[in-house]
Amino acid sequence: MIEALDTLFRETFGELPTVVARAPGRVNLIGEHTDYNDGFVLPCAIGKQTLAAVSARADGMVHVIAADLGGLKTSFSLREPIAPSDAAPWSNYVRGMVHGLMADGLALTGANIALIGDMPQGAGLSSSAALENAVGLALAALGGRADIDRTQLALLGQRTEHDFAGCKCGIMDQLASARADEGVALLIDCRSLDATPISIPPDLAIMIVHSGITRGLVDGEYNARRAQCETAALHYGVAALRDLVDVPPQETLDDLAYRRARHVITENSRTLAAADALNAGNAAKLGQLMAESHASMRDDFEITLPAIDDLVALLQKAIGAEGGARMTGGGFGGAVVALLPGSRVDEVTAAVRASYQTPSGLTPNIQIEKPAQGASFLR
Numbered sequence: 211m212i213e214a215l216d217t218l219f220r221e222t223f224g225e226l227p228t229v230v231a232r233a234p235g236r237v238n239l240i241g242e243h244t245d246y247n248d249g250f251v252l253p254c255a256i257g258k259q260t261l262a263a264v265s266a267r268a269d270g271m272v273h274v275i276a277a278d279l280g281g282l283k284t285s286f287s288l289r290e291p292i293a294p295s296d297a298a299p300w301s302n303y304v305r306g307m308v309h310g311l312m313a314d315g316l317a318l319t320g321a322n323i324a325l326i327g328d329m330p331q332g333a334g335l336s337s338s339a340a341l342e343n344a345v346g347l348a349l350a351a352l353g354g355r356a357d358i359d360r361t362q363l364a365l366l367g368q369r370t371e372h373d374f375a376g377c378k379c380g381i382m383d384q385l386a387s388a389r390a391d392e393g394v395a396l397l398i399d400c401r402s403l404d405a406t407p408i409s410i411p412p413d414l415a416i417m418i419v420h421s422g423i424t425r426g427l428v429d430g431e432y433n434a435r436r437a438q439c440e441t442a443a444l445h446y447g448v449a450a451l452r453d454l455v456d457v458p459p460q461e462t463l464d465d466l467a468y469r470r471a472r473h474v475i476t477e478n479s480r481t482l483a484a485a486d487a488l489n490a491g492n493a494a495k496l497g498q499l500m501a502e503s504h505a506s507m508r509d510d511f512e513i514t515l516p517a518i519d520d521l522v523a524l525l526q527k528a529i530g531a532e533g534g535a536r537m538t539g540g541g542f543g544g545a546v547v548a549l550l551p552g553s554r555v556d557e558v559t560a561a562v563r564a565s566y567q568t569p570s571g572l573t574p575n576i577q578i579e580k581p582a583q584g585a586s587f588l589r
């Protein structure tokens with residue numbers, strides 16, 4: 211991809227980029243909708259990624275071109291307040307990162323930016339976090355801060371989602387994409403932001419099955435879940451649901467908020483248990499925890515869809531006690547993650563292809579992933 215990016219950059223801006231950075235997408239193994247409740251998540255970075263190439267300008271302008279979007283372009287001035295754009299909403303991730311970096315003191319005099327990537331969008335694999343981190347890292351280097359703290363980079367990405375994209379997301383996606391390491395998942399404590407590497411047993415394959423149902427316009431549902439969790443935390447007098455280890459009695463809390471809280475509280479303990487199961491190489495336990503996680507997302511948090519439930523059930527049946535499967539990411543479509551012995555990938559792939567069709571009647575896209583390195587420089 212880097213050659214294609216260089217070519218696009220030269221054709222657009224008449225020079226080669228001075229910095230090229232990359233950042234990966236992520237798949238969450240378990241711990242869903244726990245991050246904004248100060249809880250635990252267990253993601254790893256994947257091979258799909260976004261690349262950002264940049265060079266400096268002296269005229270206070272930022273020019274952006276996106277190869278993935280058929281060469282869409284946009285421009286904005288650093289001499290005016292930076293705000294989200296209705297005309298080019300795809301560029302709001304770039305605008306948000308520029309805004310955040312400069313508010314943080316980064317000296318930018320203008321920039322040319324070209325973007326390329328192989329991330330599927332709306333698949334629940336955090337293409338927007340990959341974009342934020344790649345652009346943020348490249349621009350930080352342009353402003354002389356190549357050593358920007360990766361947690362700080364992730365926090366700027368989260369702020370971008372809140373203020374420029376309207377999604378009140380947690381920190382998981384940005385942190386996983388910024389700080390992941392090869393070969394391991396990260397057990398992240400979303401309160402302290404400490405991340406513990408958890409090795410994935412080498413004989414365990416990570417399979418991502420795309421349901422073909424893209425997540426569209428679901429930020430409203432996401433933000434509503436977050437508000438329901440906050441209602442429950444307030445009711446129980448805790449700073450966040452993370453502070454409840456056991457599911458408390460319902461008391462006068464309404465049924466909806468109670469079920470949302472029950473998902474988060476049980477999901478936190480499942481996530482910690484899953485890290486233990488991975489450490490112990492206990493695939494059967496891992497599978498059981500993934501099944502419970504999916505059921506909790508379906509029944510208590512209500513973020514799955516019938517077609518996704520069927521796909522997960524199909525995978526669980528095919529894999530048996532040698533691993534597990536669950537929906538991954540924010541919900542309402544996107545991808546399913548499965549962990550299974552590498553030796554059984556072909557057989558399980560065939561079983562899925564034989565029985566699941568995407569809404570447009572196609573066999574689903576299936577990828578096998580190895581935990582990848584977080585955001586880094588290519589040049």
Ligand code: GLA
Pocket residue numbers: 238241242243244245246379380381382383539540541
């Ligand atoms: C989205 C958000 C994350 C997290 C997940 C659900 O990916 O961006 O912060 O809340 O949903 O676990």
